[in-house]
Amino acid sequence: MNQTFDQLTDEFGIVNVQVATVWTTPESARDIDKDGLTNPTNINQWYQHLSYNERLALCNENRVQTQALYGEPVIIINELDEWAEVVLPFQPSKKDKRGYPGWIPRQQLSMTTKSDWIRESMAIVIKDKSCFVTQDREQTIETSFATILPVVTEEQHRVQIQTPHGLQYIAKEDVQIFSTKDGVSRGKGEDIVQVGMPFLQLDYFWGGMSSFGYDCSGLAYVAHKANGYWIARDAGDQAASGKEIPFDELQSGDLLFFAYEEGKGSIHHVGIYKGNGEMLHSPQTGKGIEITPLVGTKYEKELCAARRYW
Structure with a gap:
């Protein structure tokens, strides 16, 4: 999509x-x-x-x-x-x-x-967080990674953005500008993994879709969004689309899905395969985003599906 x-x-x-x-x-x-x-x-x-x-x-x-x-x-x-x-x-x-x-x-x-909102170019925030400023460089709002807003003009070191609060500016190095028609440039599997790496140890937050806190499927969603792929929001829906991948053909950036009853029940979790038998994921309330091996863990028993969107 x-x-x-x-x-x-x-x-x-x-x-x-x-x-x-x-x-x-x-x-x-x-x-x-x-x-x-x-x-x-x-x-x-x-x-x-x-x-x-x-x-x-x-x-x-x-x-x-x-x-x-x-x-x-x-x-x-x-x-x-x-x-x-x-x-x-x-x-x-x-x-x-x-x-x-x-x-x-x-x-x-x-x-x-x-007519007011849609412009030829959009900007997606590529830093953990970034602050918008007014013409007079007064800071207005701290925004999350992967925030997308319309571009008005580009300057040497900053970009003028259309926001819900009118025209504001953001540092050019904090955003990637892309064509509204073509969308964010598409990355590869390793790029999907790399999106999540800066958020290691970030606390899990149920329903979280921002760099203030992600849940498991929120992390999977934003890692794909930042690489030009629009996937479903929830783990169960994410598992229902994409290309089915056999477990012995996994590559970095594939999504791994986990189900109750040792993989036979309903899907309750998703992680991003990192490679070498490890996944990057946002595990649960009380824990932070981590890299964990599959072998010898509960995830090995609960693994039920793998999908590729890239």
Whole structure:
């Protein structure tokens, strides 16, 4: 799949905070989540203040679905009080053919039009995090790796970007500029692995889709996104597409899937094959992104499928 704006209407929503969390229902958010619900957000502070059990509850109590980055388009299908029911067209899901569904605080979304938003070139952030600045070099927002926004003009050391907050600037070295028509240049399997390496030890976060914290399928998704491949958001959906790869033909960048009941049950985890019998993955709440061998671990017993998208 290529990133395409075809499925959007002439007017659509865009995320106007560094990371917007997509909740299962408006009632899913708790008082302790306030730093992730405001505008602007303070994602670092939110994550740091959550205890292990409070983080675990985001999954176990089915509170969080996914996240969307600054400038990511959303389709608003309903509004209720301070909330917007949305689907995310660039995060494919079997839950809704239009894109990943859920709820976002209305204040974390702005409206735009295709004529205002779509330009010949786009920029994708290639650093762990990068800060946008105004014309007067006043810092405005810290954005995540793989944030994509329209390019207005290129200067020698910086790029003028169209953002939900108007025209801003970003250091040229912090982005890769690509043709909107052609998409991000496609990488190889080893490039997919390399995307994840700077995030080693980054804490797992359920539903995480940003360099503030990824879950397992979020890491797999962003590693492909940064290399020009748009894949499904969730592990089960990721395993349902791509090219099936026999385990004795694995190459770096292939996705490995793991299922309950020693590989015979439902899929619950995905990792990126690194080579030499190792995988790069975001394991679970309470742990950080790591490289782990397969042989002699629970993953060896649970391995059920491998897929290649590159």
